[in-house]
Amino acid sequence: MTAFQHLMRKTSPAPARMFAAGCLGLAAFGEPVSSEQAEFFENKIRPVLSNDCHQCHSAEAKALKGELRLDSRAAVLKGGDSGPSVVPGKPDESLIIKAIRYKDEDTAMPPKKRLTDAQIADIEAWVKMGLPWPENAGTSSPEAKKGYGFAKWRTEHWAFRKVEKPSIPSVSDNAWVKHPVDAFVLAKLEAAGLKPSPPATKTVLIRRAFLDLTGLPPSPEQVEAFLNDASPEAFAKIVDALLASPQYGERWGRHWLDVARYSDGLGGALDPAALPEAWRYRDWVVSALNRDMSYDQFVRAQIAGDLFADEPELRIATGFFAVGPTYVGDGGDPEATAQARAETLADRVDTFSRAFLGLTVACARCHDHKFDPIPTRDYYSIAGVFNNTDTKDIPLAAPEVIAAFEAAQNAVREQEKKLKAAEKEKLETTGLKAELERLRKAVPPAIPRAHGLAESGNKDMPVAIRGDLRKPGENAPRRFLQIVAGENPPLFTAGSGRRQLADAVADPTNPLTARVIVNRVWKHHFGQALARTPSNFGAIGEKPTHPELLDWIAATFMEQGWSLKKLHRSILLSATWQMSSRFNASAFAADGDNRLLWRMNPRNSEVESWRDSLLFVTGELDLTAGGAPTERILESRRRTIYGTVSRNGDRFLSDEFLRLFDFPAPRSTSEARSTSTVPQQYLFMMNSAFMIERARAFAERLQREASDDRARIGRAYMLLYSRPAEEHEINLGVGFLAGAANDPNPQTRWKSYAQVLLSAHEFRQIQ
């Protein structure tokens, strides 16, 4: 079936990513362009026009051929020297069709190479349809953007609507509701005829809370104490204690570092910078979370922390951008240099917009966004801000300390020059040398530095035609996205405009910022977000499963001063979060994806949490916080967040280990980790020195802490899985230990057994 037949028959449902027809607005078409037609145009027609025609037939053509432009519907209809190029609906009478069919040598187009049969068929189909041309597509000329439909988008697309606190729905089973969150969830379940899963057992609950908030399991003693605490506040006390522990920031800071595509640099040939101070940004993130810095301030600091004159510490926060890839050429070719610059700006815009706003603004780099109301000019409005910003190492000291350091360094340099001059003229140098030595000793200790941002200009940039910075188009004034800030947003005039950009993001009337972060937080508590594409709230992102709930949480979050800790607390104290993750065949049949939240999603800990927990249960974990990373994390006993991370994951042993277990490549912002299951993971568990060492340490711990094999097995299960071993499990263990008959050394047998227990899936699972 050709694409054309498909469009005409409309038998297949529109692809899920297509969004309600009409939002693309009225085209210069006489009648609305349907979403299928728009998609057809974007996928089949526009690439051909742009790749094979526009070089000679557009406003951008170096030399317009035959006075014919093919860059808007009107221009196609108007035609060129030979008259109108198309008769809508009649391919056989249209000049353009005759040309592309290559029947007549003189008019055959494109001149160098015939289009493929499929492309020709598509263009014929397009003419037959009457030339549908969505108005937000096509040229980047301002008139093409008229009536982009922003207002309509703001009322029709969930993410662009104002955040308003919805009323709490009424439910039948009021007894289940512990928190307003529960009412939203239960209302949907009841409407679908489903029941929430029963509450998780206390042992499951405490383990879940520990792993969720700190990435470490509870000790058997903590489990015991919780089981013995019958007070109604028992669980709330646990949650509060975990939120107050420094391990909370390390766990949740790492979630944010995924979004920030954090690395310690050294991306290789095209992005070669080492970022030896990147860890200061990592530590800032951890500390900001531990201090419960309000999220709006957290955002402002990362975008424009260097511009808050009164808070120098916030300058480190701009590492958010500075630790990203900064591309360079590989030999000075101007084309390659321009490409590298464009790609660096694309990283800034992409990371900025997906991380904070859940919008894929970088998709509008070469053409207007195909699905969202983001004109190319808006991309360059934001790119312009970063085009006036440089990455810069920031000295972390008071100005007078910096001045003293620089003066001392200058004195050394001056003295070196004097000495060189004297040596050249073969003069006596003993005194000069002594003085140099004295000056060198007088230099104060090096001032710590952080990778951050600095202002470098105050100039708009032009739209780069088809993304090529060397082909400037119209000017793109620096300002915020029109879909959020209105059709004529205030211009950014102060310096690069970053301060204003930061304020626009953190503005409570911005409909995206709060929704995006609470959705990310929800994802890490439940394994699945409410809107399951956390960095894409646009038209082809997934709509939230519970839009009212998302809005209620977002509104409450802002009311409560953008406090992440309050948000965590309210989620963990809900009946929803405390449900069991047990399987239920009938609920599974009705909602296998658990979109309605009939149970807690069982999930695996991330690699960091898994490794940290391994060291924790063996009693080896070193909880020292912060500081420079180690490249040999597998030999270290510190938390995994302190391992060195290279941009491509190919520099360090730490990288190789992390990537084996789904650590995201820090080339670009990551909204979610994949969960791959590959044999190499099991090779690691079976054979790596790290696992063999942990098995040894664990066996030794059990040897110390219990007196016979049955008791040791019981202790092992409490330490590893936070539950007592069942009788058959103890027997299984005893049998295994006895089975290694040819090995008389009980310690060796225990190591072998301990390795199996540590490798078990249950240890990595959050139920």
Add this chain to the structure above:
Amino acid sequence: MLFKQHEAAFRESARQLSRRDFLSRLGSGIGCIGLASLLGQNPAHAEASPLGAKAPHFAPKAKRVIQLFMPGGPSQVDTFDYKPSLAKHAGERPEAVNRKTLRNTKNGLMPSPFGFKQYGQTGKWVSDIFPHVAQCADDISFIHSMYTDIPEHAGAMMMMNVGALQPNRPSMGSWLVYGLGTENQDLPGFIAMSPRAQPRCTLANWGNAFLPGAYAGSYVNIAEMKPDAVMRDLKNSRLSTTEQRRQIDLLAQLNQTQLARMERDQGLEAGIAAMEMAFRMQFSVPEVFDISKETQATRDLYGESEFGKGCLLARRLVEQGVRVVQLSLSIDGYDIAWDTGHDDIVGGHAKLAKACDQGIAALIRDLKARGLFEDTLIVWGGEFGRAPTSEGAKGRDHNHYGYTTWLAGGGVKAGFSFGATDEFGCTAVEDRVHVHDLHATILHLMGLDHEKLTYRYSGRDYRLTDVSGNVVHGIIA
């Protein structure tokens, strides 16, 4: 032999496992269904076995790819694109070659320092530095009209191996494994190899970028053939195979119990299968990388060079069902070996050609002898070519306007030359083939439509060929 014993031990224990039949304890009805069908039935379970062989979009001409990557830019006019006009116009700088090169060289034309002779039924002219490959000219499809976007190594290498100028897209090999899976579940689907130096941009050349981790190429440095250099943690230095088998069995039992407790956990189901595969890989991987298993005659055919041995490994790997092998040339630890052409074409190119010539020809012959040639696609080439004008006295600068890449085997015409550069070998002028077109063609030969092989990431569908690429039907048999 050892491998066979382990294999037998494994099969026996697998039988025991199935006899134990943990799944039957589930009681929820799922128990009657075997693990395998449980894995296969649920469409949401695609992640369960990401490397399982998948159906192509249409009948493929080739089932596997061996890319012989020549980093640094081999000179077309000194290898396979014979240009007698260079001698006639030596020292001149005709308008056709008066183009900007990376280093802005302004010299005149430099004839190839190497002799050329005609070979095979087609009378193909090939440089004297490739005497062995020349003998296979009748098996090869030369594309003389390649061009790419920029004349810098790293960016152009990315274009060749990931289809974009920056190292932030999945590699061609990872796209192929994503699209087709692989035939042997005991080995990685995509193996990248080089002796000593990795090609510039290293991991990006075989990386998966935003594709799931299972599609990443595994890199092997073939200068060192110890098992742990082949794959990390492949060997357990302490435990006997029997003891390790006991461990695996116990772990399987614990995980099965947990699976029964959770009643349904797809990740865990996949994990149990992966664990068995890991156990087998301990034997299958060292086995396939052990070229001492080959006869002396075969080893002699490939010769003594490290790259030659790499060619033999490539054959062993594809023979065992590995989907994609990328073998990069490197000598003297240089990550862009052919770039020695800047200073000295004679020394640099002759040495490099000698390092790979015999192995490449042996690979073609050996694949043919084993009946693998017709569905194995060989791709030879660098990231760009070199200018026909001189740089300094005897070197050549980069040239991205035109260069030669050749394909052989799986579905391409044999003894064929496609496209052409101008009279002096500078610019591709006839039937121009961009790297995107080459990628579209490779995917096509493997049964994949390059416009349909997409992955949704960051708000859009990505392709190896981005928004470009036309299949070069002219070279397809």
